[in-house]
Amino acid sequence: MTETAVSADAGDSPSVNGRPLSAAASLNDDVLDSIAQRVLWLSTAMIDAANRGRPNASGVKAGGHQASSASMAGIMTSLWFSELTREDRVSVKPHASPVLHSINYLLGELDESYMSRLREKGGLQSYPSRTKDPDTVDFSTGSVGIGATAPVWAALSHRYLRDQFPDTPKGGRFISLLGDAELDEGAVWEAVTDPAVRQLGELLWIVDLNRQSLDRIIPDVQIQRLQGMFAAADWQVLTCKWGRRIEQLFASPGGETLRRRLEDMPNEEYQRLLRSHPDQLHERLLGGSPDPQLAELLAGVPPRDVAAAIRDLGGHDIGLLLDTYKQVDSSRPTVIFAYTVKGRGLATEGHPNNHAAQLTEAQMRELAQLSGMELEHPWQRFEAGSEEAEACRNAAARLKRPAVVDHPSPQLPAELPWSYKATGSTQAALGRFLSDLLRGAPEAASRVVTLSPDVASSTNLGGWINKTGVWAVGERRDWFGDDAERLLKWTEGAQGQHIELGIAEVNLVCLAGELGATWSRWGQPLIPIATLYDPFVNRALEPWSYGIYAGGQSILVGTPSGVTLAPEGGAHQSINTPSIGLEQPGTVAWEPAFAQDLEWCMLAAMNQIGRPGGSSAYFRLSTRPVDQALARLPEDPALRERRREHAVAGGYRIIHHGPGAEQVTLVGVGAVMPEVVEAAARLEALGVRAGVVCLTSPDLVFRSLQDRHSTAGSRRTAIVDALFPAAQRAPIVTVMDGHPHTLAFLAGVRGDRIRNLGVTEFGQSSSLEDAYKIHGIDVDSIVRAAADLAGL
Numbered sequence: 001m002t003e004t005a006v007s008a009d010a011g012d013s014p015s016v017n018g019r020p021l022s023a024a025a026s027l028n029d030d031v032l033d034s035i036a037q038r039v040l041w042l043s044t045a046m047i048d049a050a051n052r053g054r055p056n057a058s059g060v061k062a063g064g065h066q067a068s069s070a071s072m073a074g075i076m077t078s079l080w081f082s083e084l085t086r087e088d089r090v091s092v093k094p095h096a097s098p099v100l101h102s103i104n105y106l107l108g109e110l111d112e113s114y115m116s117r118l119r120e121k122g123g124l125q126s127y128p129s130r131t132k133d134p135d136t137v138d139f140s141t142g143s144v145g146i147g148a149t150a151p152v153w154a155a156l157s158h159r160y161l162r163d164q165f166p167d168t169p170k171g172g173r174f175i176s177l178l179g180d181a182e183l184d185e186g187a188v189w190e191a192v193t194d195p196a197v198r199q200l201g202e203l204l205w206i207v208d209l210n211r212q213s214l215d216r217i218i219p220d221v222q223i224q225r226l227q228g229m230f231a232a233a234d235w236q237v238l239t240c241k242w243g244r245r246i247e248q249l250f251a252s253p254g255g256e257t258l259r260r261r262l263e264d265m266p267n268e269e270y271q272r273l274l275r276s277h278p279d280q281l282h283e284r285l286l287g288g289s290p291d292p293q294l295a296e297l298l299a300g301v302p303p304r305d306v307a308a309a310i311r312d313l314g315g316h317d318i319g320l321l322l323d324t325y326k327q328v329d330s331s332r333p334t335v336i337f338a339y340t341v342k343g344r345g346l347a348t349e350g351h352p353n354n355h356a357a358q359l360t361e362a363q364m365r366e367l368a369q370l371s372g373m374e375l376e377h378p379w380q381r382f383e384a385g386s387e388e389a390e391a392c393r394n395a396a397a398r399l400k401r402p403a404v405v406d407h408p409s410p411q412l413p414a415e416l417p418w419s420y421k422a423t424g425s426t427q428a429a430l431g432r433f434l435s436d437l438l439r440g441a442p443e444a445a446s447r448v449v450t451l452s453p454d455v456a457s458s459t460n461l462g463g464w465i466n467k468t469g470v471w472a473v474g475e476r477r478d479w480f481g482d483d484a485e486r487l488l489k490w491t492e493g494a495q496g497q498h499i500e501l502g503i504a505e506v507n508l509v510c511l512a513g514e515l516g517a518t519w520s521r522w523g524q525p526l527i528p529i530a531t532l533y534d535p536f537v538n539r540a541l542e543p544w545s546y547g548i549y550a551g552g553q554s555i556l557v558g559t560p561s562g563v564t565l566a567p568e569g570g571a572h573q574s575i576n577t578p579s580i581g582l583e584q585p586g587t588v589a590w591e592p593a594f595a596q597d598l599e600w601c602m603l604a605a606m607n608q609i610g611r612p613g614g615s616s617a618y619f620r621l622s623t624r625p626v627d628q629a630l631a632r633l634p635e636d637p638a639l640r641e642r643r644r645e646h647a648v649a650g651g652y653r654i655i656h657h658g659p660g661a662e663q664v665t666l667v668g669v670g671a672v673m674p675e676v677v678e679a680a681a682r683l684e685a686l687g688v689r690a691g692v693v694c695l696t697s698p699d700l701v702f703r704s705l706q707d708r709h710s711t712a713g714s715r716r717t718a719i720v721d722a723l724f725p726a727a728q729r730a731p732i733v734t735v736m737d738g739h740p741h742t743l744a745f746l747a748g749v750r751g752d753r754i755r756n757l758g759v760t761e762f763g764q765s766s767s768l769e770d771a772y773k774i775h776g777i778d779v780d781s782i783v784r785a786a787a788d789l790a791g792l
Helices: 031-052 066-070 073-083 094-106 112-116 146-164 180-184 186-192 195-199 223-232 244-250 255-264 267-275 278-286 292-299 303-310 318-325 361-371 387-399 426-440 462-468 505-515 518-522 534-549 577-583 595-606 637-649 670-685 698-706 719-723 740-750 768-775 779-790
Strands: 089-092 174-179 203-209 236-240 334-339 448-452 498-500 527-532 555-558 587-590 616-620 651-655 664-669 690-695 732-735 754-757
Touching (some): 031 066, 031 073, 031 094, 031 112, 031 318, 031 361, 031 387, 066 094, 073 094, 073 174, 073 318, 073 387, 089 146, 146 174, 146 186, 146 195, 146 203, 146 505, 146 518, 174 180, 180 203, 186 223, 186 505, 223 334, 236 318, 244 255, 244 303, 255 292, 267 278, 267 303, 278 292, 278 303, 426 448, 426 462, 448 505, 505 527, 527 534, 534 555, 534 577, 534 616, 555 595, 577 587, 577 616, 577 698, 577 740, 587 595, 595 616, 595 637, 637 651, 637 719, 651 719, 664 740, 664 779, 670 732, 670 779, 698 719, 698 740, 732 740, 740 754, 754 779, 768 779
Parallel strands (some): 089 174, 174 203, 203 334, 236 334, 555 616, 587 616, 664 690, 732 754
Antiparallel strands (some): 651 690
């Protein structure tokens, strides 16, 4: 890809090896074309500075995507310098991060020092980051396909906010700039086809259709199929295919033949034309069977003009893009397919392997000459008083956003004044808790929004829905409202507080993340609680993690969980989710065993939602009815409060023996606590004194162990020592309905011998008792493990 010949003939555009190179393709030398060229230079120079311009002792290249950035320079210039308003929010495709930062630099948002610090500590992130970049970034991207759909869920979240809290700031358009290769991602189509999305007229997607992915040129011409898929989902479909220069050529005699020739050829052949010297184009376009009309047309057009025409694509014609924006239908979502050339304006333009290619120093000097810049002074802004400088100043003023007015997060009590049934499951307790919250803390409850992927009733949200209703984009008639036998009232309207999605867990967690970001976007905190079947947490894991990284704070409830859901079989029995929760940054994982624990922990988790420095939460719940008396909840108020403090710190002692008296410690989590308590009673009958620890959050206990030597001590960091006193060493048996390695870290608390019981194989349909025996978490297995460690 190394080319060094630069020319700029009189009246011609600059070129490399005869190929005309520029960022934009308008008919006139427009101010926006000039800005696009400067954006192309700055974004390319940023990546060059990160790779050639700073020391690299490790030998690991900084990387960057000059070609992927180049294809977006015209599109993004048209938006920021002419089209966007301060209310609009834009998701930028990951590999165009340098373009976004270059535009923000021209708008005065970035100090010059940042321009040489791409992918450097304290500098600019590799991909746009809402929480880590110093300039305006509306959506974090980098997870291909997930960032592209974020504006869908942000638009839905804003609609919800405006319905619930009318003083929410006005919203604009929610725009996604995505590469055509991102349309391979299933998450995109899950979002596009969701029924609620078809009514979001504020939604606009612009597809950078450069027909290249990371490894290859996309082999098939598939635009018709993609257009049809969007249209079938009731999206408006617009296309910017050819620029106005080549359209003039198409209007000439023989022009339609040229159009058909270009549009019928494979993508690979078109890309080869881009790499060809202009003198070769006539022969290549005519092919093996020359058409007389085409031959006559080409004979009258100079080779350089043919070369300029074939790369005159709609996505680089800024004037055409601006005209296309005026055609957008505001009553439904719109997608614009903007044809582009990957690497537009660079020496690597159109090369099949240009994805991560870097321009050489010689090529950078060529680009500097083409752009009116200097490699030694790469960060020049436009000269004061120039038309370009005035355009930048006007854009900065138009896009300047007012400060977000923060509404206070709701005040939540430490507990609610009502008790739970003598026997019940944590899943049922969730439903009861939400209903009680409405009367015990109505202000806080008004900020709660539940959502589920068609499993609201089976995850015990029915009582909450009956009281709050279902939110929908627009009112819908409840045709079963007069059915006296219906238990679940499904009244849909603008004031509901439950959002029901289709069976698409990715959509669920993406929406939860955006609902959990409203406090930082518009100053209105929400408490999103999303329920799904726990085995499907794995399916939603990557977009859930993305939402947390992007600053969304929400509560994910996985229920029912584990092999405890024995009759459902292996496909509905989760194994590795406890360790997933423990390992997920920005999240506290909980697995309470008893209803009161669920209430305490849920209130603690809700207190961390919708605020700076807050965190998300993951609850793993069960449908197994459990005798609540097994928790041995203290009646004394002081001891009850101590129990609550321990529960929200990560765990508490149910059975405790004095120093030197405990021969083995049984540690349980969640639904298996009845077996743990029964095993302790059987061991006692055998003469073995067994202590019992109930963990509500192995996650917090692990953090406590990690923080043991921290100078910033607190009750929470001390919980591990409260549960496992140094003066009370004893072997440990851990039991959980999940992978046993989740609790293996407890061996390091005091250096005790340990046996970890849990689930390591796929389950099968069976009774609960048989399931526990199959996986070795039944009472007999616990007793045997403890007896072995106690030396019986």
